[in-house]
Every structure is written in C-alpha cells, then in structure tokens.
Amino acid sequence: MYKIETSKQKPPAKKLIFAGLLFAIILIASSVFMLLYPFASKEKVSYFKGNHPILFNGKQEGNAIINGESIYLPLTFLQEFIDESIIFDEDSQSVIIATTNKVVQMPLESFTYYMNEKPLKLDFSAAKQIGKDRYLAIEPLLAFYPINYSILPKTGAVWVQKNGDTLVSGKVQDKDIHEELLRLRTNASLDSPYTDSVSPKEKVLIEQEKGDYYFIRKEDGTAGYLKKQYIKKGEIKQVAISLEESVNTVPIMQGPIQLTWEAVYTKNPNTSKIPKMPGVNVISPTWFELADEKGSIKNLGSKDYSKWARKQGYQIWGLFSNAFDPVLTHEAFGSFETRKNMIRQLLHFSQMYELNGVNLDIENVNPEDGPFITQFVREATPYFHEAGLVVSMDITFISSSGNWSAFYEREKLAEITDYMVVMAYDEHWGSSQVAGSVASLPWVEENLKQLLKVVPNDKLILGVPLYTRLWEQKQNGDVSSxxxxMSKVKEWLSQNKITPVYDPESGQNYAEHYSEKDKITYKVWLEDEISLSKRAELARKYNLAGVAGWSRYFADETAWAALTLNNKGVTKK
Known part of the structure; x- marks a missing residue:
C-alpha cells in the first residue's frame, strides 16, 4: 500500500480580503440601519405656503403683498399681532391708527396720509385694498411701532421682528453626518416629512427644544427639527428697536385730587354765592354736551366762571357728556369724521375757557357701541395731551347693567386716560322700588375691590355722593324718592325732630319717620361727615388718586373737610 501524506494549506489571500470586506459592509449597513431606524422619511414638503409668506414669532402668519418696492402687510395680521386697536373706518374709507401721541389716518389708495391732521406725502399708497382684503405699507408703520422687517433670500419671506424678540444662534457641527440626519423634520422624529436640509458649518437660529431635538431655522426662513447632537449652540441676542417718539407732558397734580363737579344745566351759578371749599383742587363744570349725530357740541361754558375758578386756585376740567342718548351716541361716535369734529370743538373750548383738563362723562350706551367710545378716547387723548390737558373719564362699577356698565372697556380705557373716576353711587336708583342707601360703605368697598383688578389704583378717583335720597313708602307698598x-336733609330732620342713629349695615347714619297725616313712612340714609369721612378713608386704604363729589350744589360746609385727603398713603399722580 502506498502511504499518502497530507499537509494544511493556507487559504488564498484574496478570500481573506473578500471575507473582511463583506463583514465590514454588513457592519456598516447594520450601523446605518440602526441609525436610521425607524426609517427616515424621504417625503419632502413645503415649509411656506403662497408668495411672500410673513414669518412672525416663529410661524407663517399669512402672506404679504409686494408692489414695486413697497411691501404691504394684511390689516388682519397687524390687528392680531401688532396693534388690536387699528381700525378701518367705513365712512372715510381709511385705516385709523392711534398711538399714545399720534392719530394717523391712511385713506385707501392715497399717496397722502395724515398724522395729527398734518398731510404727509408718499411715493406709494399707504393703504391698499385687494379684493376684500386691506393692506398697509410697512415702511410708514416703522415710525409708530417697535418692529422691523427683512426679506429673506431664496424664499422671499418677509420676516417681521418686534422689540424684545430673543434670537439664539447655532451652527451645524463640522462632521461627516449622513444627509438623512441633516434634514429638517416637521416633527421631532426621523419618520416625519422634511422641509429642507442643512450642511455642516451652516449657521442657523435655534427657536425651540423638544426632547433630543432643536427646532432650527435657516437663513431663508425654512425651519424644522434636527437632533441636538448635530448643532452647536451659540450666543443669545435680543432684538432692540427704539422709537423716537416725543412724549406730551401733562401737568402733574400736586398731592391727592379732590374734585367736585359743578352741575350746569341751563346757566352757570353766581360765583359770588359759592362758599369756600377747603381742600378742593379741581372743579369740573358740566359745560359740554353732544347735540346731534354730526358731533356738534352744545356749549354752556362761562369765561367769568373760569376766571373765578382760576382765582381760587382750582384746576378746571370741563365735562363733556354724550347727553346719555344711546341713539345719538351710536351715530356720532361711530364715525372717524364725527369723532374728529367733537375733538376739534373740545380743543377749541379748552382754549376759550383756559381749561386744565377734560372730564369725559359717557353713559347709557348700547354694549355693542362700547368700542366706539374707547376709540373716541384713544383718538382724543393725543390731541388733549398735546394741548396740555389732563384726560379723565367717568365710569361705573362693574355690573350686569348693559347700557350703564357693560359697554365700558375699563382696562383699555385705563391704559389711555390719565385718570378714571368711578361714580360709586346709586346702589339704589331714584326709581328703585326698594328703599336703600345711595351707596352703602360695604357695597362701595366690595365693588371697589373688583374694579381695582382692572384699573390701577394710582389712576382711580373715588366718586362720592353729596346727596341723599328721602324715600317715601306708602301703605300700599309704593316706593318713591x-x-x-346735605343741608336740606338736616332741615328735614330738624323739622320732624328726628335724631339719626348709626346703621352698621350701611356704615351710615339712618333716620326713619312715620307721618300719621300722610300715612307715609319716610326713610333716609344720610350723607354727612361720618359717611364722607369713611369714603375718604377708603381712598386712603386703597391708595387711590383722590376723591370726587357729585355735586357741589348738594354739599354743605362740612363736606369738604370730611373729604380732604392728607398726603400720607394717597397716591400722587
């Protein structure tokens, strides 16, 4: 037999190389699989919709119009995000803007607009209408609002920024990163569609964080989610935009306000018969009243009275009322031109009678017309301030009474005016079928606390009644008043030999008398030194700007001392 010898042979080198490559490919494929699991979506979607998208607060908010070199923003966008008080006036076909010291009228399709009634020329229309939509040119707006804008490359997006916006910069890591991982996703997940891609070292803005992802924005405005590990966070900056806006200086009251209204219905009082009113520093005669739907104002002003008031050292805040007529108010206050007419007349009267301020007494208004009243105050205040006039407005407590309460936009009005005077009385109206106090102290304080939630205390003046109601209750239950x-009540008490007693429930002195002759029960809750002192104490307790009494005619000599507020604990305006 032959002996056969065998020996081990080395595999060819090529086989080893092939096996190694195969292993490497499998390893890489497995890694990619693991990295991209769940599988990255390849669906691409558009980030912006339509031409010239508006980028604001990290989102598209509508679309701009570009006409030549002028950029126009939709009025609806401006109202929602920049200034809700911008309005369109149908009668004048104009957009109206009112800032703290400017009233701007922008007629549609006009190369001229008006700022505080002064015409300003442009090379383009400040306001346009396209179909049913209205637009404003952005350039003039930069003078009125702390905003700026830029047109972004490639997308043509209009990026609107406002003062105080925070910008966080970032940069894509300079690494070899799979392209699937550099796509900006619509959600914080690889399996969501993408809007665009970024490249290594590309500069971006970081706007949000969500789990392991940043929401980032490219220089062209497109944005999406990218994993944090691929972004290097940079510096944080704030957008700073300042307006060169002059401020109209209004004379500041020295110490707390003590106002009294002078009720003038047909003619002014004989000033020689008006007694001294120690502590009073503002007098508000009811001189001006809305006369017709065109905004004409009835004038009962008196230069002699004005001269007398100044000689006494009083500031004069002429009162303007809407005649408490809801129909007339709707017609006159609903149009820019009629509002402007009223403002012009009041400015003229303020010069004629050398007024220091204007007191607006707007009452009995349909709730849906409330915004007209706010707009009037918004448009009037810049002019009044320019003339050096203090602007105050009378309001009621918050209640469900529609025409007498619901129409007041108190929070907005408080931002515009210098002072708000709350008429803290008529808890029981003259026509009430239940006898009661004109304004019991607990009722006043509880309502005052609610009002102070929307009106700052340093702007609020507490209106107090200087009158009382004498109630008559017949045996059949009928009630009248x-x-x-104050002096007439004292006479009535004296004539009937009645001594009032203190009523803790109302915080006032109370008197009751039954007349055998008339078969009537008389009831009265007194306004006297006790009640007025307590009302003044409420002004001190809540650090209010002052007190106001309705009206001078009802007061006696004890009222002024009772209402005098010392400086301690009372807000100075």
Missing part, C-alpha cells in the same frame, strides 16, 4: 342736599 327725591334727592336732597
């Missing part, structure tokens, strides 16, 4: 002055 009449308003009496």
């Amino acid at each position: 009449k308003a009496l002055s």
